[in-house]
Amino acid sequence: MMYWISVVTESGIFAILALGLDMVWGWAGDFDLAFYGYLALGSYMTMVLTIGKPIPPTEYILGLTLPYPLAIAVADVLVVALAAIIGAVALRNLREIYFAVTTLGAVSALYLVVEVYTPLFDGYNGLFGLINPGQSALNLTYNGYRQVFMVIVLVILAVTYLVVQRLSKSPFGRMLRAVREDERAAAAYGRGIFFAKYRAYLFGAALAGLAGGLFAAYISAFNPSAWTPQELLVIYAAILVGGRGNPRGVIVGVFVVYIGFIELTRYLPSPASRPEFAPALRQVLIGLLIILMLRFRPAGIFPEHTGAGRVGRAPAPDPLEQSGVGASS
Amino acid sequence: MNTFLINVGIGLATASILALSAVAFTLEYAVSRIANFAHGELLTIGAYAAYSGRAFFHQSIIGAAVMAIAAGTLAGLLLNAVLIEQFRGRNVITVFIATLGASLIIQNILMIIYGAADVSYTFGQGSLHHVGPFLWTTSDIEVIVSALLIAGLLYLLLQWTKFGKAIRAVSQDRVLAQISGIPARRIVMQTWGLAGALAGFAGFALAETIGTFGPGLGFGYLLLTITACVAGGIGRPYATLGGALVVGIAVELVGDYTNSAYKLAYGFGLLVILLLLRPNGLFVGRGMVAVRA
Numbered sequence: 001m002m003y004w005i006s007v008v009t010e011s012g013i014f015a016i017l018a019l020g021l022d023m024v025w026g027w028a029g030d031f032d033l034a035f036y037g038y039l040a041l042g043s044y045m046t047m048v049l050t051i052g053k054p055i056p057p058t059e060y061i062l063g064l065t066l067p068y069p070l071a072i073a074v075a076d077v078l079v080v081a082l083a084a085i086i087g088a089v090a091l092r093n094l095r096e097i098y099f100a101v102t103t104l105g106a107v108s109a110l111y112l113v114v115e116v117y118t119p120l121f122d123g124y125n126g127l128f129g130l131i132n133p134g135q136s137a138l139n140l141t142y143n144g145y146r147q148v149f150m151v152i153v154l155v156i157l158a159v160t161y162l163v164v165q166r167l168s169k170s171p172f173g174r175m176l177r178a179v180r181e182d183e184r185a186a187a188a189y190g191r192g193i194f195f196a197k198y199r200a201y202l203f204g205a206a207l208a209g210l211a212g213g214l215f216a217a218y219i220s221a222f223n224p225s226a227w228t229p230q231e232l233l234v235i236y237a238a239i240l241v242g243g244r245g246n247p248r249g250v251i252v253g254v255f256v257v258y259i260g261f262i263e264l265t266r267y268l269p270s271p272a273s274r275p276e277f278a279p280a281l282r283q284v285l286i287g288l289l290i291i292l293m294l295r296f297r298p299a300g301i302f303p304e305h306t307g308a309g310r311v312g313r314a315p316a317p318d319p320l321e322q323s324g325v326g327a328s329s
Numbered sequence: 330m331n332t333f334l335i336n337v338g339i340g341l342a343t344a345s346i347l348a349l350s351a352v353a354f355t356l357e358y359a360v361s362r363i364a365n366f367a368h369g370e371l372l373t374i375g376a377y378a379a380y381s382g383r384a385f386f387h388q389s390i391i392g393a394a395v396m397a398i399a400a401g402t403l404a405g406l407l408l409n410a411v412l413i414e415q416f417r418g419r420n421v422i423t424v425f426i427a428t429l430g431a432s433l434i435i436q437n438i439l440m441i442i443y444g445a446a447d448v449s450y451t452f453g454q455g456s457l458h459h460v461g462p463f464l465w466t467t468s469d470i471e472v473i474v475s476a477l478l479i480a481g482l483l484y485l486l487l488q489w490t491k492f493g494k495a496i497r498a499v500s501q502d503r504v505l506a507q508i509s510g511i512p513a514r515r516i517v518m519q520t521w522g523l524a525g526a527l528a529g530f531a532g533f534a535l536a537e538t539i540g541t542f543g544p545g546l547g548f549g550y551l552l553l554t555i556t557a558c559v560a561g562g563i564g565r566p567y568a569t570l571g572g573a574l575v576v577g578i579a580v581e582l583v584g585d586y587t588n589s590a591y592k593l594a595y596g597f598g599l600l601v602i603l604l605l606l607r608p609n610g611l612f613v614g615r616g617m618v619a620v621r622a
Contacts, residue, residue: 031422094604096422097364101555102604105597108552112594233433236426276445280437287437290430294423295415 002143005150007262012153013214015254018235019164019247020207025236026245026304027173028200029180031100033232034086037107038079038205040227042212044114044121045075047222051129060122068133072213079209080202082110087201092194095183107229115224126223130216153214157251160207164247167203176200177245230283234261237286240293242300249302261285331462336582338463342538344577345476348570349531350550351557352483353524355569357405358558359500360520361413363421366428368528368554369547370435371408375401375529376536376546377439380448390452390471394533401529402522404435409521414514432548439544447541472534479527480570486523487566496520500564552593553580556600562610572611 021035049071053063066074090102114121121127135145167173179186179196187193216222234257242253261282268278293300350372357365378400379393388396412431416424455467465473487493495516498506507513535550536542553576561572579599584592603611 031426089601089605094608097425098604098608100422100425101364101552102601105552105600109594109597112591116591230433233429274444276440280440280445283437284434284441287430287432287434290433291412291427294427294430298423 002146005146007259009146009150009153009218010262011255011258012150012157013211013218014235014238014258015157015251016153016160016214017208017211018238018250018254019160020204020211021232021235022239022245022247022250023164023167023176023200023204023207026239026250027168027176027180028197030091030197030201031096032103032201033100033229034083034103034107034110035204035208035235036227036229036232037110038083038208039212039215040114040222041082041110042072042075042079042209043216043222043227044127044212045078046071046213046216047127047130048121049074050133051127054122058122058125059119060127061120068130068217072210075213076206076209079212080206083202083205087198087205091197091201104229111224111227111229124224126221126226128221131220133217149217153218156210156214160210161247161251168247172196172199233290234258234286237290237293240290240298240300243302243304244298244300245304246300246302249300249304252302253300257289333582334462335464337578338460338465339469340578340581341463341574342465342469342472343581344574345473346531346534346538347553347557347577348573349476349479349527349534350554351561351569351573352480352566353527353531354554355558355561355564355566356496356520356524356527359564359566360496360503360517361409363413363416363424363428364555364563365408365413366425366551367408367412367431367435368428369549369551370432370439371401371404371525371528372532372535372547372550373439373542373544374404374435374547375532376542377443377448378529379533379536380443380450383450383452384448393450393452394530397529397533398526399529401525401527401532403525405521405523405525405528406518408525409518413521414517436544436548443544445543447543449541450537452537468537472538475530475534479530483527483566492516492519549593552600553596556596556603559600559603559608560611565610568610575611 017035017039021032024030024032024035046068048060048062049064049066050068051063052065054060064071086103086106090099090106094102115124117123132142132145132149135142138145138148140148175186175191175196178189179191179193183193186196219226235254238253238257239250240253241257242251243249264285265278265282268281271277350368353371354365354368357363357368375397379397382388382393382396386392408431412427413424416427452468458465458467458470460470485493487496495506495511498509498511499513499516499520503513503517506516532547536546539546557573557576558569559572560576561568561570563569576596576599580592580596583595
């Protein structure tokens with residue numbers, strides 16, 4: 001029972017992240033690789049804002065004892081500020097692989113600084129100590145708290161879904177897709193390309209930061225081994241399975257992929273002498289899943305609604321094929 | 330002795346390896362029009378092949394290098410046949426994501442085979458030599474000399490052989506080349522083999538100069554490789570060599586005057602500046618049209 005609560009909580013947190021990432025990749029068509037950095041920064045900041053002063057030899061910035069929800073909010077503002085800088089550089093006139101490489105570079109630089117510069121978040125040791133924030137105030141047992149936390153995560157996910165679903169069908173959502181399909185045509189119809197993409201990017205980053213804040217309390221310790229940038233590929237695999245550009249599909253995809261893989265790795269042999277075996281095999285399977293989905297079913301289980309159904313025309317089979325316009329020039 | 334020139338010398342050694350890696354990336358791009366994110370893994374495969382040769386078959390340094398080249402060639406051919414050709418005609422970013430998936434697969438297979446812990450060669454760096462104003466280890470000299478040799482051979486191959494002519498034709502227009510009677514499919518395949526060989530050797534040289542390495546060796550090096558390609562002009566082999574020279578020396582110099590732990594971050598800073606100011610490469614006039622990515 002506790003096991004399932006843990007699995008559902010984790011999947012719920014990553015579903016929030018995936019909804020944010022899907023706005024950027026699914027709707028606006030920008031393949032971003034920095035998003036796991038936003039989740040990580042959200043986690044780190046939530047921690048340094050709540051766990052109190054560092055005890056030497058550990059060292060990190062701030063060390064405040066803010067209430068947990070306020071800490072998430074403050075952390076998220078910082079995450080959006082970072083995304084505003086990266087987005088301003090990367091989105092203005094870089095597209096496709098240039099955009100992807102730039103965001104990968106940004107997250108690699110962030111990772112390096114966090115790992116090497118210990119006064120920031122205690123380098124490779126990372127932070128710990130955010131254990132069940134508010135447990136005593138709510139007067140709950142450990143297990144009871146975990147159940148309440150799961151419900152909170154699911155409620156936040158539901159609210160996020162409703163907002164994102166509404167945005168998806170709003171003029172803003174349609175504009176982003178128009179920009180994705182043909183940037184020049186959208187610009188010709190008077191759409192501000194950069195600000196459309198930029199707003200989606202910031203909104204997505206805000207969701208990633210929120211997921212990071214929740215993740216901090218879920219695992220209660222955070223260090224660089226928890227967020228190698230390649231972890232983001234799992235989220236992309238989940239979006240591909242569920243259906244890129246379709247919020248409901250994205251959530252289903254995350255739950256299917258996470259629960260599927262967590263369940264699968266439980267039954268894998270895990271020799272004590274080779275602790276890296278099971279995680280490595282899991283990564284191999286995720287890579288395979290990405291390639292096979294792209295090759296044979298790029299639209300996912302729940303394809304994006306193109307709106308073309310209303311005029312009785314079959315929707316385009318592969319939304320990926322139409323995206324993007326070209327490089328900067 | 331002038332420290333600045335010594336640093337330039339170290340930069341030349343860095344640039345030599347970078348040049349091999351970048352030219353292989355550019356060749357892949359030129360014939361298949363894709364950015365291969367599993368490129369770093371070709372280097373890693375080369376490094377591990379040489380390691381196996383050394384640790385299990387007790388090869389000399391030459392034997393280890395040959396094994397790195399052979400493994401790289403094989404990996405390049407396989408990657409093209411199993412992945413790239415399957416995605417032919419698909420959107421650039423789709424293929425890009427697929428290669429990212431392939432990178433994840435290869436890294437973790439290597440981790441399963443060799444373990445997550447770093448390994449190292451036992452060749453040693455050799456003694457220090459003063460060459461003109463520069464100060465190099467034996468392995469630095471070996472790397473620089475072999476890179477120059479390979480660059481020379483590559484020039485002869487691209488410029489003076491039928492195969493080289495065919496590569497250039499296919500990279501300009503695959504369909505047109507096909508119509509003109511060039512077996513484009515085979516040329517693309519052979520180019521991937523060539524790129525794999527270059528990358529395999531670069532991986533071996535990189536691992537030897539670094540000393541220890543793990544399954545993430547090539548992936549960590551990819552960003553610098555792409556920076557070199559962008560600096561030169563992606564898809565153009567000779568310009569890429571020039572770009573690698575500039576980037577290699579620049580990164581070493583900046584790293585030496587500040588904290589060298591952030592070398593990768595400087596590489597990224599350089600990449601962003603290049604992308605924003607000279608997206609078509611350093612050696613292109615503003616009026617020229619870039620290769621579309």
